[in-house]
Amino acid sequence: MSPGRAARRHPARGGAERAGPGSAWTERDLLHQMLRIRRFEERCVELYSREEIRGFLHLGIGQEACAVGVVAALGADDAIVATYREHAQALARGIPMRAVMAELMGRAEGCSGGRGGSMHLFDASTRFFGGNAIVGGGLPLAAGLALADSMRSRDRVTVCFFGDGATAEGVFHETMNLAALWHLPVLFACENNRYAMGTAIARAKAETDLALEAARYRMPAWSVDGMDVHAVRRAAEAAVAAVAAGGGPHFLELRTYRFRAHSMYDPEHYRDKAEVEQWRQRDPIPALQQALLASGSLAPSDVDELQARVDAEVDDAVAFAAAGTLEPIETLYRHVTAAPSPTAPGGPAAAGTVPAPSPSPSPVAGADGAPGAARSPSTGPASAPPAPAPRR
Amino acid sequence: MTVVTYREALRQAIRQAMVSDDRVFLMGEDVGRYGGCYAVSLGLLQEFGPDRVRDTPLSESAFVGAGIGAALGGMLPIVEVMTVNFSLLALDQLVNTAAALRYMSAGQFGVPLVVRMTTGAGRQLAAQHSHSLEGWYAHVPGLRILAPATHEDASGMLWPALQDPDPVLLFEHGSLYNVRADLADDAGPVPLEGAxxxxxxxxxxxxxxxxxxxxxxxxxxxxxxxxxxxxxxxxxxxxxxxxxxxxxxxxxxxxxxxxxxxxxxxxxxxxxxxxxxxxxxxxxxxxxxxxxxxxxxxxxxxxxxxxxxxxxxxxxxxxxxxxx
CATH class of the missing domain: 3.40.50.920 (Rossmann fold)
Structure with missing residues (x-):
């Protein structure tokens, strides 16, 4: 039990403790998580060059400590809203690597059934709400999830990841204001990697101190070394505990850096190699590894063993994805709406596909049911194709 | 039969939905103390309180997006946007998120959200309060677009729209609010589809x-x-x-x-x-x-x-x- 968790109390639940998959992570586990993300991303580069992965691909190499440190602070029932650079969050949160890789390779077994791709990873079972490729677009969605929790007195926290670029969007300011005004249980986790695609923060923002900017909305906000997984975890635990205890929204600026290009199409004309090299010296993975070796908590053979585990997991995920199936074209219109799309060109006639409403209003689900989240078995590594969502 | 205005028919439908299901709530600009800029929600704050009749800041993108999030979180939000012209400030949330989320997530997440807004001209409100942009929204797969023209539809479309597991946009023409007509005392839900x-x-x-x-x-x-x-x-x-x-x-x-x-x-x-x-x-x-x-x-x-x-x-x- 990490120190911050003990402070989580919610009056509506009598202060029941909830633990997430990351709560019990040891230092060695933190290293393992960052290694598996790093190896996954590196393999994505290879697969992209072989055209096994297409579209836009945004890698989080260099930013692993942000995802791992924050996810370590979350309970199983908490929610994550992420960006298009979200492989790390998805993997740390526990979406099976097989399902993530299958998604990147456009397979039916992917966590979004091949309809989302790299930028749109979703998983109902871990309350992972995407995967939003509109910069800042996930912010109000996170506020709304938190609003629902607040209105239902649920002991949950919603974490919203976004980048420094999002803080120039109007919706960022709208959401900060709304979340603070309504005292919503949301943690804003800003991964400041210093570039909005190719635009350096100083060229985009009049105020480059993002924690200061957030604090103007009257919410606790502070900056954290995003290259230090312990620092991120400590800060996230403190923030999550405070949010869960009824402290309203909190904001963390995670100061980090991406070592690779914005996406695979980026020639990186906008930054110096020397700057990249300087940040590479602060790579969170060797930093933690060396600290653990120095303190004796990890032996060199343990490092080899971790590397071997990670390689095996990535190999397995790639093999699984490569052997995956393609979603049949006949299902092209599935999931446009919960019902079969009545407006599918050439599809069945519209009339009569949707049952008439019941004559009198009646509750349609349990009060705490989540009609929006049809829990699908599709994210399991070897599960059947997703069943159509139940009609209400 | 009772003679009511279109506005009253809408209000009764909102009220009935809020009585029937405590997951239903209303939010938007001035829906509470002011009573709604077209007075549709007049009196609902007094009946249901500020938690369920929520005045929002002037931030269409944030409160429409928050409606999407609340829908994902198990609520049944009714979001009021003053006019379709203002809804353009939330166009990203409606088109890029609400309409696409179920598809992008392969059916894992749906957005049972209802957004009501005024549309249309006829009241000398000029070029930023008068347009009929519902046709743009009708272009977008994943949205259901409704245009109640009668009191029966104004009264009867809301409940089934809330039951729809996907986002519904409900367009109320501004010239209809004061129109008076008979409405059956037992007027109930109507089918959403079908001309x-x-x-x-x-x-x-x-x-x-x-x-x-x-x-x-x-x-x-x-x-x-x-x-x-x-x-x-x-x-x-x-x-x-x-x-x-x-x-x-x-x-x-x-x-x-x-x-x-x-x-x-x-x-x-x-x-x-x-x-x-x-x-x-x-x-x-x-x-x-x-x-x-x-x-x-x-x-x-x-x-x-x-x-x-x-x-x-x-x-x-x-x-x-x-x-x-």
Whole structure:
């Protein structure tokens, strides 16, 4: 039990403790998580060059400590809203690597059934709400999830990841204001990697101190070394505990850096190699590894063993994805709406596909049911194709 | 039967939904203390309290997005946006998130959200409060677009819209709020899909929706007195579009006029006309005609605004031009 968790109390639940998959992570586990993300991303580069992965691909190499440190602070029932650079969050949160890789390779077994791709990873079972490729677009969605929790007195926290670029969007300011005004249980986790695609923060923002900017909305906000997984975890635990205890929204600026290009199409004309090299010296993975070796908590053979585990997991995920199936074209219109799309060109006639409403209003689900989240078995590594969502 | 205004029919529907299901709540600009900028929600704050009738800051993107998030979190939000012109500030949330989330997530996440907004002109509100942009939204897969033109629909569409597991946009034409009509005391939910024939006739089909339904009916009255039988079809739902009802009417009347307060170019009227020509081309005795708004930003002065909008006389002229 990490120190911050003990402070989580919610009056509506009598202060029941909830633990997430990351709560019990040891230092060695933190290293393992960052290694598996790093190896996954590196393999994505290879697969992209072989055209096994297409579209836009945004890698989080260099930013692993942000995802791992924050996810370590979350309970199983908490929610994550992420960006298009979200492989790390998805993997740390526990979406099976097989399902993530299958998604990147456009397979039916992917966590979004091949309809989302790299930028749109979703998983109902871990309350992972995407995967939003509109910069800042996930912010109000996170506020709304938190609003629902607040209105239902649920002991949950919603974490919203976004980048420094999002803080120039109007919706960022709208959401900060709304979340603070309504005292919503949301943690804003800003991964400041210093570039909005190719635009350096100083060229985009009049105020480059993002924690200061957030604090103007009257919410606790502070900056954290995003290259230090312990620092991120400590800060996230403190923030999550405070949010869960009824402290309203909190904001963390995670100061980090991406070592690779914005996406695979980026020639990186906008930054110096020397700057990249300087940040590479602060790579969170060797930093933690060396600290653990120095303190004796990890032996060199343990490092080899971790590397071997990670390689095996990535190999397995790639093999699984490569052997995956393609979603049949006949299902092209599935999931446009919960019902079969009545407006599918050439599809069945519209009339009569949707049952008439019941004559009198009646509750349609349990009060705490989540009609929006049809829990699908599709994210399991070897599960059947997703069943159509139940009609209400 | 009780005589109520369209506004009161809407309010009763919201109230009934909030009584029936405690997951339903209303949020938007000035829906609470002010009572709604068109007074639709007047009194609801007093009955349900500020938690369920939430005044929002002027931040359409944030509160529409928060509605999406709350829907994902198990609530049934009704979000009021003052006018369709203002909804453009939330267009990203509606099109990129609400409409796409179920598909992007392969059915794992749906958005049972209802967004209500005012549309249309006729009240001298000029070029930033008067447009009919619902046709744009009808372009987008994943959204259900409703245009209640009658008191039965104003009262009966909300509950089934809340039951829809996907986002629904409900367009209320501003000229209808004060219209008084009979509403059955036991008026209940209505089907969301399917156009309705509001008046029978054999000589020409006039297709309308929302605020243009009264225009079409007025034209039909005038033409009827001259012996021309006008069948008036109210689309009710703009997406999905019930082309079958329109086509089956045209197959009988052999002539069609589409009345749409949107601009003609790239409009919903173009979609309807296209469906008719695709499905009933050989039944037509004349090309499909359209009566739309003039392609100008809506002017303020009354005579200019009237000239810009589809009027009953324009519909009458269009019908006559078809040789009906």
């Amino acid at each position: 309705a024939v509001r008046r029978r006739g054999d000589d020409v089909t006039v297709v309308a929706y929302g605020g243009t339904l009264p225009t079409a009916l007025a034209a039909a009255d005038q033409l009827g007195s001259e012996g021309i039988g006008v069948e008036v079809v109210d689309l009710r739902s703009l997406r999905p579009l019930d082309a079958a009802t329109v086509v089956s009417s045209v197959v009988r009347t052999h002539r069609a006029v589409v009345v749409d307060e949107g601009w003609r170019t790239g409009s919903l009227s173009a979609e309807v006309a296209s469906r008719v020509t695709e499905d009933a081309f050989y039944d037509l005795d004349a090309p499909v005609a359209r009566v739309c708004s003039a392609e100008v930003p809506m002017p303020y002065a009354k005579h200019l605004e009237d000239a810009a909008l589809p009027q009953p006389a324009d519909v009458v002229a269009a019908v006559r031009a078809l040789g009906a």
